[in-house]
Amino acid sequence: MSASSNSFASTVDLRLRPSLGALRAIFAVHVAALALLPLAMxxxxxxxVLVAAFGVSWFWLRHHPALGFGPRAITRLVWHADGAWSLFRGERELRAELQPDSLVHPWLLVLNFRDPQGRRSVRVIAGGEADAEPLRRLRARLKVGA
Known part of the structure; x- marks a missing residue:
């Protein structure tokens, strides 16, 4: 999935909203696990203690930057025609490289990035976070580059 292996000659620019679809899925998993706990223990x-741990986990995930929440969240992705990536956290731009362990699935993208200083950034895109056309172009370009 190397960014330099694609053959597209256009820039893909996504302005991202928080991932409410992924948040709903995580909520359903938490509720299912909580419902099964009394049967298992x-x-x-x-x-x-385990019920409290699930509550803390839910609260932590509700504010996680990978889902688009908080000041460290990636709010915009730009995949330039030359294969380079720009990530935006608010108005702050960062250059980064897409990592090969990113997940590209028809209904879920988990994009793992590493900046030149070695810091990781993750963004989960479950479908409703961006306008349909740029998201479709991103998925197509990622699939061809895989």
């Missing part, structure tokens, strides 16, 4: 402190 006896009542007591271990069950209470």
């Amino acid at each position: 006896r009542p007591g402190w271990p069950l209470v």
